[in-house]
Amino acid sequence: MAQTVAARDADFETAESAGPLAQARKGFGEWAFLAPALIFFIGYQVWPIVRVLWLSFTDFQFLSDKPAHWIWFDNYAQALHDPLMWAGLWRAAYFTIMFLPGTIILPLLLAILIDRVSNPLTATVYRVILLIPAVIPSTLIFVLWKWMYNYQSGPINHLLVDTFGVFSLQNAPQWLGGTPLTLPSIAVMEVWWGLGYHTIFFLAGLAAIPQDLPDAARIDGASEWQVFWHVTRPQLAPIMMILVVLRFGTAMAVIDEYLIFGGFNRASPTYTWTIFMYDQAFKLGLWRQGYAAAISMIGAIAMMAVMVLLLRIFRPRG
């Protein structure tokens, strides 16, 4: 490999020599490769969080001319007394509870099935098809399913009303738009979206299991279910833990879907803590961003608490 570096730059060698100035330059040079990443990471991810934490202790309103005041925990106290905050957290949790099992179990099942396909071409075709939704950008998934679920002209209701006649035009299900079906419908869409990606995740995990483990178990007379439960499952536990915790995080903090499917109707199940935050920060009155900041911090802290709990529960034993 080294022969590809044909040219020699002897100048670079001299910079290696010691001396305080050279040392400092070396330290700076070492960080140069990380600098662009750090500028963006700190500027657009770390700083905003610190700034929002700061704002959450003030009565800052974006459109107001008056200076903001430091009001300590007043925003937090008000938010915690606001039924919308609690409704928002509960709605997000309700969605997560519906979404999480489906998005773990179905891909696991598919991965185990695809793992057994011995024809490489067939296996590749399966994986490519399953992964198609993963390369469709988020909003385009939502737009697609907004049509699928459309009350009048969506294909799902067309199937139920015109093809199977299970429902009539009057009582056909209203999948989206703030009905009780909205969150389950979005959960189904999300499972569909993540199906292939998570399957690939599990396939990678399955590929890492030494083949003699399940083989030995089978020779000992274990049934397929026993092989799965006692050999495959423990081996997949670390991947499953990462998936559960990461997906819990994304599910609790869903916002785009709710903006697109639900809007700002407070009675809608899609009005979760994220929408509550957005509504306060960019829609209502003078944009009470101090209050909105407190809402988002409460949501984030609640989420993190559960995630730590999940990490403890799913921690690999032994």
Place this chain on the structure above:
Amino acid sequence: MTLELDQSDARAGKGQDAGDQSGSTPVGHLVINFFNVVIILPLVWVLLMSVKSLPDAMQGNFWPKRFDFTHYAYVFQRIATLPVNLFNSVYVTAATVLITAAIAVLAGYALVHIRPRGAGVVLAMLFVSLYFPVRVVSLISIYETQHWLGLINHTAGLILPYITLQLVISILVMRSMFQLVPHEIIESAKIDGAGHLRTLWEVGLPMVRNGLVVIFIVNFVAAWGEYLLGVTLIDDEAKRTMPVVLAAAQGGQGQWAWPNLAAVYVIVVTPGIIAFTFAQKLFFKGLLEGALKG
């Protein structure tokens, strides 16, 4: 050609020489294909919708009685802002993908082969950020920053926050890719007199190609479909990106009649799927080598 079998794949060899009792069953294929159909059907429905005649579109039958291929031309001619919106999305996405990839390659290389003192702290912060709802919490402050920079209602301004959409993932992918490059190779290149930048470009980069494919795709998907920042930071129809326009379009009559909407959808969604189908071999390799270990 893209589906040719992949010998170096991690799956190859397993299951073939091993015991046959673990082979696939007809029921297994049936279940897999059921899900395949569930995945493909909605997409085929949109594709067909985009070439249906208007009466067929109203009727809702899956297969149209009469095809009408004029919708594609119509949407470009009659929806005034559409070409602009499409162009906005193209350049914002292209810039985001290229800049993020460059940043991630540099950072991934540095984290493995330069290791400045304190790099461990950076790495820990990157990992922690994966578990924090950064996107939601940071929104208020990002709006403030963009306002301060005078970038509200400037499409190009979206590039800055878009770079961070998948930056952490991209860095972590590149990091695990560079971990596969032995230290000795980097060292010997350096002994030969190459600086870090040259070593990275001539020795490192060719060895992390697959990871590069992964982060190209991941960042493309993120930027091409971004909604939250696009709708919050831009408030002018002509400056908006495609996802925001599509999400707001109410299907029905006139310019946004269902087939027109479907045509726009197909135009927007196809490039990604085609690119992925061609790159899938490298993508899966990269995914197995690096992406799934982070």
